[in-house]
Amino acid sequence: MDILLTNIGQMATPLGTQARKGKDQREIQLIKGAAIGIENGKIAYAGPMDDSLSGEKTIDCTGRLVTPGLVDAHTHLVFGGWRQHELALKLEGATYLDILKQGGGILSTVRQTRAATEDELVAKCKGLLDDMLRHGTTTCECKSGYGLSLEEECKQLRVTERLQKETPMDLVSTFLGAHAIPGEYKDNREEFIRLVCDVMIPQVAADKLAEFCDVFCETAVFTPAETRVILEKAKAAGLGVKAHVDEIDPIGGAELAASLSCISAEHLIQASDQGIRDMAAAGTIAVLLPATSFYLDKPFARARRMIDEGVAVAVATDFNPGSSPNLNIQFPMNLACLKYRLTPGEALTAVTLNAAAALNRSGSVGSLEVGKQADIVIWDAPDLEYIFYRYGSNLVHSVIKNGSVF
Ligand code: IZC
Numbered sequence: 184m185d186i187l188l189t190n191i192g193q194m195a196t197p198l199g200t201q202a203r204k205g206k207d208q209r210e211i212q213l214i215k216g217a218a219i220g221i222e223n224g225k226i227a228y229a230g231p232m233d234d235s236l237s238g239e240k241t242i243d244c245t246g247r248l249v250t251p252g253l254v255d256a257h258t259h260l261v262f263g264g265w266r267q268h269e270l271a272l273k274l275e276g277a278t279y280l281d282i283l284k285q286g287g288g289i290l291s292t293v294r295q296t297r298a299a300t301e302d303e304l305v306a307k308c309k310g311l312l313d314d315m316l317r318h319g320t321t322t323c324e325c326k327s328g329y330g331l332s333l334e335e336e337c338k339q340l341r342v343t344e345r346l347q348k349e350t351p352m353d354l355v356s357t358f359l360g361a362h363a364i365p366g367e368y369k370d371n372r373e374e375f376i377r378l379v380c381d382v383m384i385p386q387v388a389a390d391k392l393a394e395f396c397d398v399f400c401e402t403a404v405f406t407p408a409e410t411r412v413i414l415e416k417a418k419a420a421g422l423g424v425k426a427h428v429d430e431i432d433p434i435g436g437a438e439l440a441a442s443l444s445c446i447s448a449e450h451l452i453q454a455s456d457q458g459i460r461d462m463a464a465a466g467t468i469a470v471l472l473p474a475t476s477f478y479l480d481k482p483f484a485r486a487r488r489m490i491d492e493g494v495a496v497a498v499a500t501d502f503n504p505g506s507s508p509n510l511n512i513q514f515p516m517n518l519a520c521l522k523y524r525l526t527p528g529e530a531l532t533a534v535t536l537n538a539a540a541a542l543n544r545s546g547s548v549g550s551l552e553v554g555k556q557a558d559i560v561i562w563d564a565p566d567l568e569y570i571f572y573r574y575g576s577n578l579v580h581s582v583i584k585n586g587s588v589f
């Protein structure tokens with residue numbers, strides 16, 4: 184072995200190469216006194232400590248908890264500036280959609296992102312990704328949506344492409360051109376939707392700038408009918424499809440995502456009973472974002488009901504400069520237990536294997552099994568329960584990404 188991790192106090196991992204749903208979501212393999220062997224950046228052994236194992240380099244975990252690297256399946260990572268001035272507006276009672284309607288919110292970030300160069304965005308995001316890695320994230324989805332023109336969306340997607348090459352993080356790129364109607368199309372939304380469908384999607388697909396297409400389907404943003412048109416176009420162009428749905432108002436987004444066989448539907452705070460059943464039947468994964476509920480002071484999605492109905496649940500940060508300016512995935516992990524009432528096992532699966540499945544990566548990451556990438560978190564914790572019980576501090580001791588130690 185190139186590297187051998189010994190003296191693992193507890194190794195905790197879901198098993199398999201597919202999303203786990205229903206009662207299977209909570210089934211975690213727990214091994215006390217475990218070891219992991221790494222060869223060529225991949226896991227070559229994961230099981231009980233065994234004296235016959237040896238490595239060129241040994242890492243003594245001194246009784247610590249070890250889990251798979253965490254997968255953040257929903258972020259808006261690449262953006263110019265921040266939106267700290269919106270805090271005062273919020274405290275005066277303005278809602279997220281009020282701020283957007285006044286030309287702030289997403290549109291304020293669009294102005295700041297357009298004003299930034301590709302190099303500036305790359306430099307800023309390198310710092311953010313470094314911070315994420317230190318908090319345990321080893322794979323991260325990354326949505327565009329702050330360009331809202333062909334050129335500016337492609338600029339944002341090229342930043343993601345460069346970050347993929349220039350940082351240790353594995354990035355999964357999602358085109359979110361339908362994130363808001365930009366000011367120049369305020370009175371001509373049909374024209375903007377045509378631009379997304381007939382110009383942006385074909386270009387993004389041809390240049391392989393994204394793997395998935397997403398739409399912000401919400402009151403005063405994109406309607407379910409518009410979302411269907413855009414995502415059908417994306418599917419025909421060969422992109423995978425996902426959607427922001429039922430975050431603020433229940434407008435049938437979960438039903439829509441299921442009917443389009445989306446790989447995932449995200450937010451789902453207001454998802455209906457029928458929508459949840461449809462998602463279970465379609466195998467659409469729920470990517471839930473409890474830190475956004477916290478930050479917007481909104482209800483928490485009905486995660487328990489989703490699991491009971493057989494929907495695979497993933498949990499992510501929604502890191503963005505407006506509704507979730509937090510990139511530490513440990514915080515939504517705490518909220519998943521405290522507010523969704525997930526068990527530690529369910530919540531671990533939600534940020535590892537199920538999150539990987541929502542990104543079509545569950546064959547290569549999301550669990551500690553032979554053949555998967557050596558993406559591993561060593562925690563300053565004795566067991567799995569501890570990391571969901573403590574909160575507010577970074578409990579990560581160290582991270583191994585593709586076999587390199589950070
Ligand atoms: O910048 O506000 N919800 N899009 C949908 C976001 C949040 C990002 C933002």
Ligand code: ZN
Binds near residue numbers: 257258259427501503
């Ligand atoms: Zn989002």
